[in-house]
Amino acid sequence: MPELPWRLEKRASPSRIMRVSAPVIAVLAMVATGFVLFALMGKDPVNALDLFFIQPLNTPYGWGELLLKATPLALCALGLAVSFRANVWNIGAEGQLTLGAICGGGVALFWGPQLGALALPATLLAGIVGGAAWAAIPALLRTRFNTSEILVSLMLVYIAQLLLAYLLHGAWRDPEGFNFPQSKAFDDALILPLIMQGQRATIAFPLMLGLAGLSWVFSSRLFVGYRMRVSGDAPAAAAYAGFSETRSVWLALLIGGGAAGLAGICEVAGPIGRLQSDISPGYGFAAIIVAIVGRLQPAGILLAALLMSLLYLGGESVQLGLQLPAAVTGLFQGLLLFYLLAADLFVGFRLRRVADPAVLPA
Amino acid sequence: MSGGNPSEAVRLQLHGITKRYPTLVANDHIDLCVNVGEIHALIGENGAGKSTLMKIVYGVVRADGGSMDWEGRRVLIHSPIEARRLGIGMVFQHFALFETLTVAENIALALDERVAPAALAPRIAEVAHRYGLPVDPARLVHSMSVGERQRVEIVRCLLQSPRLLIMDEPTSVLTPQAVKQLFATLRRLAAEGMSILYISHKLDEIRTLCDNATVLRAGKVSGTARPREQTNAQLARLMVGGDIPDLPMTTHRAGPVQLEIEGYSAPARNPFGMALRHIDLKVHAGEIVGIAGVSGNGQAELLSALSGEALGPHEGAVTLCGRRIDHRGAAARRDLGLGFIPEERLGRGAAPAMSLADNALLTGWRAGMVRHGLVRRSLAKLSARTTIAEFNVKCDGENTTAERLSGGNLQKFIVGREIRLSPKVMLAAQPTWGVDVGAAQLIHQALIALRDRGSAVLVISEELDELFTLCDRIAVLTGGRLSPALPRGQVTVESVSLLMTGTPSTAAARPEVNHA
Numbered sequence: 001m002p003e004l005p006w007r008l009e010k011r012a013s014p015s016r017i018m019r020v021s022a023p024v025i026a027v028l029a030m031v032a033t034g035f036v037l038f039a040l041m042g043k044d045p046v047n048a049l050d051l052f053f054i055q056p057l058n059t060p061y062g063w064g065e066l067l068l069k070a071t072p073l074a075l076c077a078l079g080l081a082v083s084f085r086a087n088v089w090n091i092g093a094e095g096q097l098t099l100g101a102i103c104g105g106g107v108a109l110f111w112g113p114q115l116g117a118l119a120l121p122a123t124l125l126a127g128i129v130g131g132a133a134w135a136a137i138p139a140l141l142r143t144r145f146n147t148s149e150i151l152v153s154l155m156l157v158y159i160a161q162l163l164l165a166y167l168l169h170g171a172w173r174d175p176e177g178f179n180f181p182q183s184k185a186f187d188d189a190l191i192l193p194l195i196m197q198g199q200r201a202t203i204a205f206p207l208m209l210g211l212a213g214l215s216w217v218f219s220s221r222l223f224v225g226y227r228m229r230v231s232g233d234a235p236a237a238a239a240y241a242g243f244s245e246t247r248s249v250w251l252a253l254l255i256g257g258g259a260a261g262l263a264g265i266c267e268v269a270g271p272i273g274r275l276q277s278d279i280s281p282g283y284g285f286a287a288i289i290v291a292i293v294g295r296l297q298p299a300g301i302l303l304a305a306l307l308m309s310l311l312y313l314g315g316e317s318v319q320l321g322l323q324l325p326a327a328v329t330g331l332f333q334g335l336l337l338f339y340l341l342a343a344d345l346f347v348g349f350r351l352r353r354v355a356d357p358a359v360l361p362a
Numbered sequence: 363m364s365g366g367n368p369s370e371a372v373r374l375q376l377h378g379i380t381k382r383y384p385t386l387v388a389n390d391h392i393d394l395c396v397n398v399g400e401i402h403a404l405i406g407e408n409g410a411g412k413s414t415l416m417k418i419v420y421g422v423v424r425a426d427g428g429s430m431d432w433e434g435r436r437v438l439i440h441s442p443i444e445a446r447r448l449g450i451g452m453v454f455q456h457f458a459l460f461e462t463l464t465v466a467e468n469i470a471l472a473l474d475e476r477v478a479p480a481a482l483a484p485r486i487a488e489v490a491h492r493y494g495l496p497v498d499p500a501r502l503v504h505s506m507s508v509g510e511r512q513r514v515e516i517v518r519c520l521l522q523s524p525r526l527l528i529m530d531e532p533t534s535v536l537t538p539q540a541v542k543q544l545f546a547t548l549r550r551l552a553a554e555g556m557s558i559l560y561i562s563h564k565l566d567e568i569r570t571l572c573d574n575a576t577v578l579r580a581g582k583v584s585g586t587a588r589p590r591e592q593t594n595a596q597l598a599r600l601m602v603g604g605d606i607p608d609l610p611m612t613t614h615r616a617g618p619v620q621l622e623i624e625g626y627s628a629p630a631r632n633p634f635g636m637a638l639r640h641i642d643l644k645v646h647a648g649e650i651v652g653i654a655g656v657s658g659n660g661q662a663e664l665l666s667a668l669s670g671e672a673l674g675p676h677e678g679a680v681t682l683c684g685r686r687i688d689h690r691g692a693a694a695r696r697d698l699g700l701g702f703i704p705e706e707r708l709g710r711g712a713a714p715a716m717s718l719a720d721n722a723l724l725t726g727w728r729a730g731m732v733r734h735g736l737v738r739r740s741l742a743k744l745s746a747r748t749t750i751a752e753f754n755v756k757c758d759g760e761n762t763t764a765e766r767l768s769g770g771n772l773q774k775f776i777v778g779r780e781i782r783l784s785p786k787v788m789l790a791a792q793p794t795w796g797v798d799v800g801a802a803q804l805i806h807q808a809l810i811a812l813r814d815r816g817s818a819v820l821v822i823s824e825e826l827d828e829l830f831t832l833c834d835r836i837a838v839l840t841g842g843r844l845s846p847a848l849p850r851g852q853v854t855v856e857s858v859s860l861l862m863t864g865t866p867s868t869a870a871a872r873p874e875v876n877h878a
Binding site for chain 2: 223233234240241242243
């Protein structure tokens with residue numbers, strides 16, 4: 001068997017500095033690759049990168065957009081991080097987000113006027129409950145029948161999206177909407193207030209910041225968070241200590257689903273203002289990358305969500321400015337994750353040249 | 363270096379073999395010489411570098427420096443295939459056999475030449491017959507005991523007519539009878555001119571079997587000896603580098619029954635598991651009861667029945683401190699006062715990537731480390747620090763992750779954590795397995811001290827020496843059945859080992875004069 005002259009060797013102690021700087025290195029590598037890609041496509045790379053990363057933030061409106069898109073990303077990612085730390089791989093946040101929008105939107109459309117001052121809180125709550133209920137399906141199937149939550153949560157994404165389309169093409173369609181698959185616009189009282197005039201970010205952003213704080217308390221201070229971390233890190237140790245795996249799986253999925261549901265309702269009760277068939281450009285999936293890039297830590301997730309949001313904005317910007325396809329956003333997201341995983345590998349391992357003949361003839 | 367006895371012809375000579383890993387030097391300029399027809403012992407504590415050295419000889423691991431002569435010729439061995447071609451065979455400590463295949467199929471898979479299992483069967487039978495290793499080529503491996511499986515591995519090696527046979531801790535899984543049989547076979551092989559490298563830390567065995575010994579300590583040769591001319595204490599001093607104090611034996615006063623298993627039967631959990639059949643056992647406050655037997659005879663199932671980690675269908679009852687617990691989970695049992703030292707340290711007894719402070723919390727949280735659902739981190743850290751200090755755990759403090767501790771130190775931490783909870787009933791599975799002599803001594807002392815404070819202690823172990831030094835009463839678990847627990851004075855190593863091979867339990871009732 002031919003052997004490569006290089007071996008991956010586990011490092012004795014991974015450097016703490018490198019662990020923290022791996023995401024930064026991944027970002028730099030992503031930008032560098034973007035530079036080469038733009039050049040290959042015949043665009044001036046400096047101009048393209050400027051258009052991608054700098055131009056979107058040139059105006060206060062642009063900063064508002066940054067916060068606006070970072071909010072659902074961070075909300076989903078915060079919930080997913082709790083889940084991932086417990087070794088529960090919920091990758092269906094996109095579907096839970098959709099259900100959050102449907103349930104919250106349903107409350108807003110049909111009971112909004114009757115609820116008065118409680119309407120907005122009730123709408124948000126319904127969004128959370130909807131997302132959590134959608135995530136309860138993989139939880140039930142995993143704890144009862146030992147199915148894979150990865151597959152179930154993913155497949156439920158498509159069901160959720162079709163359910164939304166079904167409602168918007170039928171019962172919930174706005175009768176005065178020229179047959180577009182969209183609902184009536186929500187009452188103004190049911191739209192989240194803006195942080196400030198002249199941009200579109202809503203109070204969902206400070207709400208998300210508060211939840212990030214809560215998430216930190218949950219994971220590092222609460223005993224229930226500790227038990228879930230043990231379940232994720234060492235399931236046999238959790239069983240040994242008597243921590244219930246079922247409970248951990250349920251909590252992980254309900255928290256992740258609830259957070260994604262909140263992200264969904266904040267989108268429709270925010271910048272969108274009604275239910276429509278495309279409510280998310282894949283926030284629920286991008287949030288997986290945000291959670292991983294953010295090291296499953298609240299502060300890291302906030303930064304990663306801002307970066308991912310910028311990738312969305314930059315993608316739109318080069319679509320308009322350079323007539324590049326929308327796929328460019330996905331390309332940069334993929335590059336980022338790829339480089340981060342590669343950087344992580346080298347944090348834990350080093351490449352060593354294998355000394356040639358092992359036993360040297362004297 | 364002293365020459366071997368039967369012949370002065372050198373079969374294997376190592377010069378200055380060195381192997382460095384990022385964190386340690388596993389082998390530091392090791393010289394070793396094995397003659398034709400010699401049984402040579404390689405002894406040392408866990409982590410002394412024995413296994414690494416043997417893997418280098420067998421071509422699994424490459425050395426960073428040094429050289430190797432095989433029958434007078436300088437050789438470079440790059441792979442086990444080359445080693446086998448030269449005439450080196452190795453029986454590993456953990457067998458690599460497919461349980462769902464027959465003996466012949468397993469051996470056919472492992473041979474370098476391609477032979478049909480059917481064609482191999484007569485050759486297997488012949489080798490098996492010649493060396494007194496009864497093995498049926500057509501049997502399925504899962505139906506075989508550990509001793510029988512080891513025979514399969516030895517036969518596999520012998521089929522290739524090796525001139526050097528390396529055996530890594532071969533008796534760690536064998537009953538005393540099987541050990542005797544193995545030794546007879548090994549002596550016969552040596553008499554025919556085969557050289558044997560025998561790795562072990564069991565000094566009695568080495569003194570009965572081996573012609574010469576090379577002792578490793580911390581990756582270096584700490585001495586060579588003729589084991590037959592040495593006492594255990596002398597050999598142990600070479601291994602450990604100091605004297606090992608004797609364990610003070612105190613008498614105990616047994617109190618009320620704290621743990622009772624009555625007529626407990628449970629089916630096997632998996633196709634290769636062992637069903638428990640009508641287990642009866644009482645453990646009193648202030649006594650240590652030992653359960654001897656080779657793993658795979660229901661040990662895992664019995665532990666599971668007692669720890670509550672996986673509840674399943676069963677008959678009979680388990681009572682802890684007067685409360686039925688057999689339908690209650692692990693958490694409820696711990697609430698009632700159960701402590702448990704599991705066999706697997708990393709991943710079960712401790713979460714690998716978590717700090718020792720977090721691991722102190724794992725079972726120690728009941729001691730006030732959680733209030734209103736909030737973790738009191740300072741108390742968890744204090745608890746970890748106390749355990750580290752009291753149990754002499756070598757580490758970089760309570761923020762070190764569990765995976766960075768050596769096996770022995772992690773075990774000391776886990777034992778310390780469980781003991782400091784002062785459980786009314788302590789369950790210990792292979793408490794000193796793979797632990798160095800000094801740590802084993804400390805763990806034994808801690809368990810005895812726990813007993814003297816009035817806890818009921820149940821130890822399940824494969825090491826008879828351990829059970830005879832530690833336990834007030836000893837029972838044997840074989841084939842899913844438990845013999846009556848008899849006072850240590852009424853059992854001998856011989857009577858226990860008879861029970862381990864499955865002889866009816868009346869054998870243990872025979873009153874015998876004890877040597878201990």
